[in-house]
Amino acid sequence: MLNDKTIQIIKSTVPVLEIHGTAITKRFYELLFSNYPELLNLFNHANQRQGKQQTALANAVYAAALHIDKLEMILPAVKQIAQKHRSLGVKPEQYPIVGQMLLKAIKEVLGDAATDEILGAWADAYGVIAGVFIEVEAGMYQAAEQQEGGWADYRAFRVERKIVESEVITSFYLVPQDGGAIATFEPGQYVSVKLDIPGEANTHIRQYSLSDAPGKPYYRISVKREDTLQNRPAGKISVYLHEQIGEGDVLHLSAPAGAFTLDQQDERPLVLLSGGVGLTPMVSMLKTIVTANPKRRVIFIHAAQNGDVHAMKQQVDALASLHPQVSNYVVYDKPTMNDRSLQAFDKEGYIDLPWLKKVIPTTNAAFYFCGPVPFMRMMNSTLKEFGVDAADIHYEFFGPAGSLEAETEAQPQR
Template identity: 75%
Template sequence: MLSEKTIQVIKSTVPVLEIHGTAITKRFYQMMFTAHPELLNIFNHANQHQGRQQTALANAVYAAAVNIEKLESILPVVKQIAHKHRSLGVKPEHYPIVGENLLAAIKDVLGDAATDEIIQAWAEAYGVIADAFIGVEADMYAQAEQQTGGWSGDRAFRVARKVQESDVITSFYLVPEDGGAVASFEPGQYISVKLEIPEEANTHIRQYSLSDSPDKPYYRISVKREDVYQDKPAGKVSNYLHNEIKQGDTLMLSVPAGTFTLDQQDARPVVLISGGVGLTPMVSMLETLAHTNPDRKVTFIHAAQNGNVHALKQQVTDLASRSPQVNVKWCYERPTDADRELGQFDKEGYIDLPWLQQIIATTDASFYFCGPVKFMSTVNRLLKELGVSDSDIHYEFFGPAGSLEQAEPAEPAGVR
């Protein structure tokens, strides 16, 4: 337990962290990777270059400081991060390294303002927070290994099938090389894929949502090829998977993880909203509902640029044709001539409030959504304007967690 003095010192740093938090975390990663370059094998380099990891850590540190008197209130965030850590292979021995470099970064950025008293208080607080993470993650590692079909660390899976779903999305059907069972998962969870890419100095790990239901003898991931876009370079891992990985090749996977999961005990209607490749966890949820709870009303809304990049459409359409409780709607931002001729979409442009009001029969439902950050920010705002309670709103960031409020777009957000 932290002393009252330590708590007060930590709370006094909240205004400073609000201003300088990202500068501190940016310096932290620079210092840590210089001293421990082996940790580059764990972290997503793209998120580092884009600043997303630094912002996510700054938000987590800030939340810990604000809630230092009641750290149990941030337990959901701890569990979410712990799932990521377990999936990536973060171990107890990494925490002292993080603590040492985080304290050094605070001192480096704040200079004389980071007094010995402040550094000591944060050292104590970090010890308590690290112990909480280590304890939660230890339970997760044990559960991952001990469950039916579970394993420890990475396990070799063979690409049984590779299917092009759209111009930019390809599915990989993965089965264990050892012929054993696969661990089950909750619809909405993800796996980590670890790749050794030729001529790349470090291992690359990416997390991909499972895009099929848990009752299959395989895992399926549906990966979008990230091409050069504005100031973002092409995705190394997604392009390697699309261009180099073939049927019969081997991928190393972690046990499924993640806190963005479908509540299967809730009998109320469910609304699934996705943009772009954000439909992958939604299809897993829809498949699961169709098999395990066919009487539950489901509204499935998906936004894409057009039919050329719309993946898994036939699977969703087939599910809806067999289940009268499933209502499917497509929104195309820029439909092609073929889309128009075939009438393959329900709305042109963006998801907006009047359209949602026509589709959604009740706000007494569970709402799940996933997609690009600006898309999710728009959906989050629209659901609140509809009167949906915060407790019924659930969403997933692809990558480090962020704030939808901070990402609020000035104009409607499309998908690509």
């Protein structure tokens, strides 16, 4: 445990971290990768280039400093990060390296303001925080390996089927190459996929939500192809999966992980809101709940540009037709002529509060949403304005955790 003096010193640095946190974490990653280039195999290089990882770490460090006297306050965030670490294969021996580089970054960025006393306090605090992560992750590693059908690290899976779901999303049905059983998972969880791409110096690891219900002899991931956009390069991994990985090829997967999971004990109505490829964990939740609790009311709302890029629509429509307790709504902001002729959508434009009030009969429900960050910011602010209790709002970031409060929430784009 930390003594009172150390706690006070750490708390005194909170205003500094609020200002210089991202500069510190940016320098931290530069030092980490220049001194330990092998760790590049664990990180998403695109998130590094876009600054997402630096911002996420800065937010985590700031939260740890703010709650250093009550670390239980950040335990949910610790468990979420630990799930990602377990799926990536982060090891206990890597924590001292991280601590050393973090302290060096603090000193370089803050200069003389980072006194020996402050650095000593942060060294002590980091030791305590790292210990929490190591302990939590040890339990997760053990559970992942010892569960029925479980395994440690990565396991080879063969692509049994490759199905085009839309112009931009393709599903991969994956079965274990060794023919053994596979671990179950909670709807909403993901697997890490590790790829060694010819010509690439480093291994690439990406997380993809499991898009089918548990209990099948396969895992299904549904991958959106991220092509070049303005100010953003193409998604190297998604393009490789779409273009180079076919039926019969082998991918290496971690055991399922993730803290964004469906509470199946809740009997209240379930509202599932998704934008774009954010529907993947929602489809898993929908497929699970109609079997596990067929009496539970479900409202499934998906937003996409149009029917050309709307994946798994027929699957969701079929479930809704078979299960009268499921209400299914589609929102397109740029519907095609074909969408209009088929009457394939329920609302043109964006999901807004007046429309939500028409299709959702009560705020006493469980709300789950996932999609691009602007979409999630809009859903978060809209649900709050609707009067939904914060405890009933659940969401998942694809990539490093961010803040839904960080930017103006009046941008309804996807």
